[in-house]
Amino acid sequence: MIDLHYWPTPNGHKVTIFLEEAGLDYRVIPVDIGKGQQFEPDFLKISPNNKMPAIVDPDGPDGQPIAVFESGAILLYLAEKTGQFLPEAPRDRIATIEWLMFQMGGVGPMLGQAPHFRQYAPEKIEYAINRYTNEAARLYGVVDRRLGETAYLAGDAYTIADMATFPWLRYHDRQGQNLDDFPNLKRWYEELKARPTVRRGIDVMRDNAGVGTLDKEKFSVLFGDKQFAKR
């Protein structure tokens, strides 16, 4: 059984969605990132960047246990292990990897900054709010144009690229975006949202979703002294 080190955030949801879609057995090991559990030495051994999600598969490629961190790498690992949601045909496969990398390098990091400056930052910095809200709108536009041409991000098939992107777009309000401005994206979003497997993935530890109220302690752990303490 796969151990999933997890907290219910968009990056965590990518993996619970895959595990539900593929029907794999897994056990959730909570990593309360508001309490600083991501800095525990045993967790850092499997995820040196102090971020969840991470997995440990007792049955790795050589039959030995393997730990994998970074949600994009986890999705690729699980897709290869199961032969699901990563097409075999070379063109479709590289399209899936392209859109997965677009999510990992663009959608995730940029859409994470928009709520940070819109809601969490102790000062309201107009330049930063505009910069990241505009960048979010630009990325939504890229996804919308793509989904005007294809059913799913990588083409005709539902893949790990969709699973990686969907959880981030659930926070469109906090990112200053309106789905009605992106009709192709909205069509795809509603379709994925209606999948029972996606719903089950999103619901894992639902009561703890996000980091809750950002009190002083959580702020220090996630964005302040505790995050940046020399290790």
Ligand SMILES: N[C@@H](CCC(=O)N[C@@H](CS)C(=O)NCC(=O)O)C(=O)O
């Ligand atoms: N690139 C990483 C990002 C993961 C990430 O940012 N995880 C956040 C929660 S969504 C986290 O664990 N934060 C804890 C921290 O920064 O200390 C991935 O995709 O797995």
